[in-house]
Amino acid sequence: MKRRHFTLTLELGPDAVVRLLQLEQYATDLVGGKRRHTGPGLRARIIDLFPNREVSTVLDDLIGKAEPGWRVGALRDGTQLLSIVTTDAGAAFSTIARILEVVAPEAFAKPMSFEPMQGRTHNALSTALH
Numbered sequence: 278m279k280r281r282h283f284t285l286t287l288e289l290g291p292d293a294v295v296r297l298l299q300l301e302q303y304a305t306d307l308v309g310g311k312r313r314h315t316g317p318g319l320r321a322r323i324i325d326l327f328p329n330r331e332v333s334t335v336l337d338d339l340i341g342k343a344e345p346g347w348r349v350g351a352l353r354d355g356t357q358l359l360s361i362v363t364t365d366a367g368a369a370f371s372t373i374a375r376i377l378e379v380v381a382p383e384a385f386a387k388p389m390s391f392e393p394m395q396g397r398t399h400n401a402l403s404t405a406l407h
Contacts, residue, residue, distance in 0.1 A: 280346060280367030286360045287389040293381035294359060296322055297349055300380050303336055304345040322380065339376055347373060
């Protein structure tokens with residue numbers, strides 16, 4: 278999986294937004310070098326999907342051990358649109374899709390927008406397409 282730089286804009290309901298934000302917090306808030314906090318909405322979702330596994334094990338498998346390479350961007354005022362933006366480390370689109378499949382599967386029921394970030398992954402051919 279190749280790490281790329283992009284913005285993914287999608288429409289999520291409030292519960293899915295909360296779970297995605299809780300996953301971002303889990304991935305980035307370290308206590309003594311370890312991930313500790315799991316929000317209640319995310320915890321309940323993981324327990325429902327994987328009742329026989331430790332929540333932290335599932336989440337660590339989902340996001341990996343390295344820097345996540347993405348963050349949740351701002352919600353757009355007056356809409357339920359949310360952006361996932363890659364950081365300098367980048368992220369594989371397939372990783373983001375897998376995260377959404379587990380944490381916010383309703384994202385796949387509505388259109389979403391994928392935009393490569395200018396200056397990061399564009400070449401002459403991809404620039405001509407835009």
